[in-house]
Amino acid sequence: MPPEPSKPRPHLSVQLHSPFWSRYQQLVRETVLPYQYEILNDRVPGVGLTGAIRNFRIAAGLETGEFTGMPFQDSDVAKWLEAVGHALKTKRDPELERMADDVIDLVVAAQQPDGYLNTYFTIQEPGKRFTNLMDCHELYCAGHMMEAAVSYYEATGKRKLLDAMCRFADLIADTFGPGEGQIHGYDGHQEIELALVKLYGVTGEKRYLDLARYFLDARGTEPNFFLEEWERRGRKSFWWPWMKEPDLAYHQAHKPVREQDVAVGHAVRAMYMYTAMADVARLTGDETLARACERLWEDVTRRQMYIIGAVGSTHQGEAFTFDYDLPNETAYAETCASVGLIFFAKRMLELAPRSEYADVMERALYNTVIGSMAQDGKHYCYVNPLEVWPRANEENPDRRHVRPTRQAWFGCACCPPNVARLLMSLGDYVYSWHEAHRTLYVHLHIGSSVEWDLDGSRAQVALASSLPWRGEMSLRMSVSHGPRRFAIAVRIPGWCAGKPSVRVNGQPLARSEVCMENGYAVIEREFANGDEVALEFPMEARWVVGHPELRAVSGMVAIERGPLVYCVEEADHGPNLAALSVDLGAPIAEVPCRIAGVDAVALECDAYRRDDAAFRDGALYQPATEEARREHKVRLRAIPYFLWGNRGQGEMRVWLRWR
Amino acid sequence: MPPEPSKPRPHLSVQLHSPFWSRYQQLVRETVLPYQYEILNDRVPGVGLTGAIRNFRIAAGLETGEFTGMPFQDSDVAKWLEAVGHALKTKRDPELERMADDVIDLVVAAQQPDGYLNTYFTIQEPGKRFTNLMDCHELYCAGHMMEAAVSYYEATGKRKLLDAMCRFADLIADTFGPGEGQIHGYDGHQEIELALVKLYGVTGEKRYLDLARYFLDARGTEPNFFLEEWERRGRKSFWWPWMKEPDLAYHQAHKPVREQDVAVGHAVRAMYMYTAMADVARLTGDETLARACERLWEDVTRRQMYIIGAVGSTHQGEAFTFDYDLPNETAYAETCASVGLIFFAKRMLELAPRSEYADVMERALYNTVIGSMAQDGKHYCYVNPLEVWPRANEENPDRRHVRPTRQAWFGCACCPPNVARLLMSLGDYVYSWHEAHRTLYVHLHIGSSVEWDLDGSRAQVALASSLPWRGEMSLRMSVSHGPRRFAIAVRIPGWCAGKPSVRVNGQPLARSEVCMENGYAVIEREFANGDEVALEFPMEARWVVGHPELRAVSGMVAIERGPLVYCVEEADHGPNLAALSVDLGAPIAEVPCRIAGVDAVALECDAYRRDDAAFRDGALYQPATEEARREHKVRLRAIPYFLWGNRGQGEMRVWLRWR
Known part of the structure; x- marks a missing residue:
């Protein structure tokens, strides 16, 4: 047996010992990572073909065939590898390490002689590399593999992937930049910026930090790179054949990053970019960049964030819309965006520790992020619902992106491995x-x-x-x-x-x-x-209201206790949760409960429900007589949001009417 | 001057003499019809090219060029002609009649030697007639031109268009039917069924009634015509290239019409079909069909209708969703669907006079239909909003189909001429x-x-x-x-x-x-x-509540007075109408007002508005303390819904929270 490579000693080293969180780490280590490995290898029946590992085999010349999946399919493997790295930092696991080593061998075998690595372009579009940065996630995939390399090196001291990714980073640094003959561009999906900062962190190679800053500096400047690239490409969108011109705001490339005040466009892209901005601001002492981060933070968390610590008000473009527009029924609230919000929050804490950053981090973590994964570790939310009405989520196309139950996998599978890597590196956020x-x-x-x-x-x-x-x-x-x-x-x-x-x-x-x-x-x-x-810390259940400008929750309240947002479910109340209303004066009882194997605290209080029976003749609309408004007393029972959807498919709501 | 042709004497002849309604008829006669004529002739600057009249010139060989617009572009001309016919029944107008005669000459010149008439297929897809019934609206256009022919004949006694359309109807009757060598099919957009009944009405030709019944009888039976046609066509959708298989429910072709219980699919198609079903049920004494009409009526009006007498809960497919799903922000509520609901209601009244049918007819007429047209006669709603928040209607793509102001015209311009023909034939509904x-x-x-x-x-x-x-x-x-x-x-x-x-x-x-x-x-x-x-009739302002199953209006009330639904607007209250709440006990005052030249009655009462200022630090979510919920008294002012949007762009709401 060869000697263990020597691992770098991190400045700050954290191990979790928490009844609540160690259970999650154990779940990820023992269930989620092996399950996702099987999926990436296309060995889970009932889950559609991912081709994720197979793409690397083909690109490495070990197998023949077509590319499978999204152009960013590589990133699922990278995020899995990164999560394995984090897992190995928490506990040795020779079996997991062997799996990861095999995958790394394959990844490195798929790397091209000049350092380039991307199975989509290698298999499907040879010769087209770096011609559609806007749409095709090449640098995004590179960034994720860099993060994996850093994580795995920190965990094991093994440099194989790290060295490979440094070679790729060098190629990228040669290719992109302000110099003559270089591409004056950047990726359509930000990610490499924050990854390069991590690569700089373990290698000390300033070139990587400079490249991260270049990507941020170039973004959104005139002449706009995406518009130029679009013209060169013959005005064709990879994703949307009907597109008439690129939506620069979708990519946060509508203006220079230092001038951005309002969160716009694709929420995950935004979060990853803001994270890198805060990183670079800290490492370079760039005050202008730091101020932009503060403005964007304030906009996201004080005007565009759901109470569960989620962002993204529309599924169209998986995007922000505008300040105070947070509709519940049609929310997007993507898991990855909350993971990104946690990244951003932590970087803001590194810039200047203020408890509001950690408050948001905690909100996203204890509600959206852990709520996105079922307690079996094998079912996930992509969209995290504020409100579930299963029939509407099936039959009203405007709500169909909100799935009424957690899913085994997704065609675009960014979220499950993102949660895995976050949970396994949770120590980094404490x-x-x-x-x-x-x-x-x-x-x-x-x-x-x-x-x-x-x-x-x-x-x-x-x-x-x-x-x-x-x-x-x-x-x-x-x-x-x-x-x-x-x-x-x-x-x-x-x-x-x-x-x-x-x-x-x-x-x-x-x-x-x-x-x-x-x-x-x-x-x-x-x-x-x-x-x-x-x-x-005194911890009492409390009713919470939204800012008056939040039209979607006017006249409504949510319940919170400690870091947890609560919700009500059909399992406790029967259908039609909208008929419930609460009396804010009623005392709230804390009641132990056990849901999906988790010992939790439920909250109960007196509340009211409208009577259907009193409604004359089944008419849709009636004079608002006493009779038509009649309510009867019921016992309200709220459970922690993160445990929603464990007791059969049914309605769920976070916000309730108050009387 | 040739002698006047003798007009058929209708059994029931109605002329309006109503301060309220005659004004509308005058507006349509003097402004709307000339304006729409100019648009159809592409002579209105700022309105996109319609090509509607030009298509007929090209099909008639009087001009060369490409087809312009939607495959159903002919129907805009037909509805305009029909409206002119109704107008001429209310008042002679030689200038209007001359315009119509010119258009009819052109339409008849575009008719093919065998009676076929459709400019899209004649110009764009010669030889392809009747090969894509599901998508291409051929029989729909035929139906509209038949309605025009009947209307114009009744108004003027002139048979030119009527004879032409009888020839086309004969061709269609030869082509479609259960016989060998006939197409066992029907149109993707129902309309011809009700038109054939009208044609039967003026000609007494039973063949037309039989054909209407055939189209209804064949619809949704096995083997399904649309599926067979889809296979023959190589599984290609005209509209949606990504379509994997036809959505039969969208076309109400998912089951035989007599077995349908629940309104599904495209709302206008549904309304036109139900109208024809009620016609045929009455004329043939078909009890099974009549029962289906009653069931569908009940479903539409007691479970799927907005308070303004509108239907269609989603813009995706311009469609019904399911019972009690009536979201306000994302409502579709298309004008044409309410026009169709009025058709359906009138046919139900002919089957069996029950006031509930006329109640719905009145609701749709006084709210959605007249609300859809601006008082200048030149701006229209396609989607009729229950709730306007201009910024959301611009910047949240899920709400972008709801335009915050009435528009000059539409790429799909079905609604404006539909309103014109309904208003000019309003006497038929009294x-x-x-x-x-x-x-x-x-x-x-x-x-x-x-x-x-x-x-x-x-x-x-x-x-x-x-x-x-x-x-x-x-x-x-x-x-x-x-x-x-x-x-x-x-x-x-x-x-x-x-x-x-x-x-x-x-x-x-x-x-x-x-x-x-x-x-x-x-x-x-x-x-x-x-x-x-x-x-x-005692007429008092009243608060109205929705059925408890209507989750979207839980805890909310609307105001009505007589047949009018009211709304509140930013013009009277400043922005953020969601912050308002009403006290149902407050007395409501009736106050004269004048909006867009209309003398109306506004309603006023004491109400409350939440204080923004009290909200600590601009935080998004706060404990529901007294302070965070603080409200101050304001004076609520509601105006008739049909007058919304006449005082600058701003927020509008029909439903208000009650305290």
Whole structure:
């Protein structure tokens, strides 16, 4: 057996130890990744042919045949590989590693002699590389494979994929740029920008950071690259034969990125781009870029975000529409966009820790992202519904993109492996260490241990937490080389209604001893081995209203408790949830429940339901007499949103009318 | 000058004399018809090329060139001609008649030697006639030209177009049918069925009625004609290249018409078909067909109709979706479908007079149909909005089919001439004479005079009415040959809240003297010349709620007064109408107003509006504290729906939240 390659030691190393989250990581490791591997290999009956692995075999000359799937089919394999890398960082798994090594051998075998790698263009359109950046996701696929390479190298120390992707990155850097003979362009689906930053992170190769910045700088400038490319291509769209001219806003290429104020276009593209913008702003100290990130953040999260931490108001273009337009029935709310929102939030936290970034990250994570995957790990949402009416989702074409149950797979399968890679790298989102302030920021209260370099030795903090069900958490310090002065900054969640209590070694801290900075409680002191900081956040169920400009939820309320948004389901109320209305004064009871194997807290209160029977003659419209408006009392039962759809197909709603 | 041709004397002849409606007829006669004529001749700047008249010139060999527009472009000319015919019945107009004669000369010149007439197939696809019935509207266009021929013949006695269309009908009767060598098929867009019934009406030619029945009988039977035709055509859709197989329900060809219970598919096709079904059921005494009409009527009007008397819940397929699915923001509610609903309602009244049919007819007429045309006669709705938010209608593609203002014309221009022909023939919808019961039914309370054959002489009744603004109406009898015994049955509108008063020659009738039958007050007696029957319907503004199964309007109310549905507009309230809520107990004041030259009654009451300012930090979601829900008092002002959109572009809503 060859010696283990030496892995790079990350500055901050996190392992989850959380009853809630370790279960998810175990599910991904033991079920999701093997299941997705079988699908990528076309061995799952009932799931349509993906061709994902086979495309690499063909491109490598190991098999003959046609290309299968979307031009970006490679990216599913890349995201799977990246997730495996993250999984191997959390736990050794020789079987999983062997699978990944096999796939990497295949990927590298499919690489062209000059470093180029893309099975679609290699098999289907040889000689056409880099001629349809706008539509064909070449650099997007490259970016995902770079992320996979970085992840796998960090996990295993193996450089095979990393070296291959550096070669590809070098080719791309030679090909694209402002120089003569270079393509002054960028990809139709942003992704490579953030991947190049990661590649720079492990290699220290500044050329990759410069290329990421070039792609951002060039985007949306005049003359517009996509319009020029479109002309060169004979004005043809790969996807939409009827297209008359490119929709630049769809690709966020309608104006230079630094001038963008409002989130527009395809939501996932936007999120990936904003993530890279925040990365580059931080690494290059680019204040203009940082300000653009702040403006876009504010627009996304204060004017265009669903309560479940999802974005994308229309399925047409999988896109943002405009401020305060958040229709429930026709929402798009794609899983990948929420994953991207988490990326963006974390990068904003690296730029400047403010609790609102982590509040959004938490909202997206605990609601959309985990809600998108069934507890069996084998069924997924692409679109995350705010409202399900199964018959409408089947029979009204305007709502057909919202599936009333989670699906085994998708023709465009971007979301399932995206969730896998996010969950397996969740540790990366819990903390930040800011060297200048000697502060360890705790963004998410997720049970875990974190280890980092402190004055030349390793410090460790163990976080224990009862979230999302109760609001207690504690941090225990390990500074084995003697006491160290540093600060711990714990985010006080936006949902925390009352004053949180803070104790150090069991002693309550006075208010003056806790400094609040940007939503974080900062406890700075000389920490000795075994010191414990404990916080308790009052966690009460609460009714929530939308901003008055959110026309779609006027007169409606949602229920939240801690980081969880709740929903009501037909399973508890029978059909027609729209007939329910709630009395905001009714006390809300917390009731233990078990759904799909998860022990959870349901919420119950008195509510009302309209009487159908009183409606005269079955007429559609009637004078609003007392009788026609008659309601009777019912018991409302709300369950955590992420557990929706586990008790048979039926109606579901997040927003309820208040009386 | 040649002698006037002698016109056929209609059994029931109606002339409107109504301040409200005569204005509309004048508008159509003096503005709409000349405007549409100019458009059909491509002489209106700013309106896209229609080619409608030019296609006939090319088909007639008077000009060379390509076909322009939709395959059903001929039908716009036909509907215009039909409307001119109706106009000439209301008033002689030599200039209009000359225009029509010119067009008819052209139409007949474009007819092929064997009687065939269709400019699309003649110019664009010679030799392909009757090979794509499903998609190409050949018999639909034929039907519209037959309706035009009947209308013009009734108006002028001129037979040129009528004879031409009989020749075409004969060709169609030879071509289609159950016999050997005939096409066992029917059109993709129903229309010819009802047209053939009209042709039968003026010619007495039973073959035309039989053909109408054949088309209905054959539809949806096995083996399915559209599927067979689709195979013969090489599985190609004219409209949707990506179509995998025909959507039979879209064409109401998914099952035999007698077995249909639920309105499905394209709403206009459905309405035209149901109309013909009711015609044929009445003329042939077909009880099974009549029962199917009743079931479909009930489904449409009790489960799938918008409050404005509109149908079509989705723009995809311009179609019905399913029972109780009536979303407001994305409604289709096409003008033509409401015109068709009025056709259907009138035919149901001919089958069996029941006031619910006329209630729906009135609802569609006073709200959707007249609301679809601007008061200048030159701007139209294709889709009639239940809710306008101009920015969403521009920037959210799911709502883009709902135009926030009326348009000058459409690429598919079915609606404007449909409204013109309906308004000019409105007299046909006011009365029915049922010979067996010697009863004159008054369905709509529209100022008019009606004349009909009674015991060998002409009787006349003059109706005066103050609708829709006040609830008074009267009927004055002219029986110049001496008193006659017959009955007058006046519909008591569904909106009439209290007991209507009935007076004969000024004397109130006791309750026992008024017999109520199916929603009509029947006054039977020997009527002498000058006798007057007067009714007064209590007309009060009222809040209306939707059936509890109508999820889209849960917790909401609309305002109606008499036959008019009301709406609220940004012009009176500023933006964000969703922030308004109403208190059903507040007294409603009736306030005179003048909008777009129409003297109307506005409704006002106290209501509430949510405060934006109180919403903390611009956050999107907040705990539902008193502060976050704070409202202030405002004065609500509602205007008749048909007058929406006359005071600048802005938001509009029919449904409002109640508190």
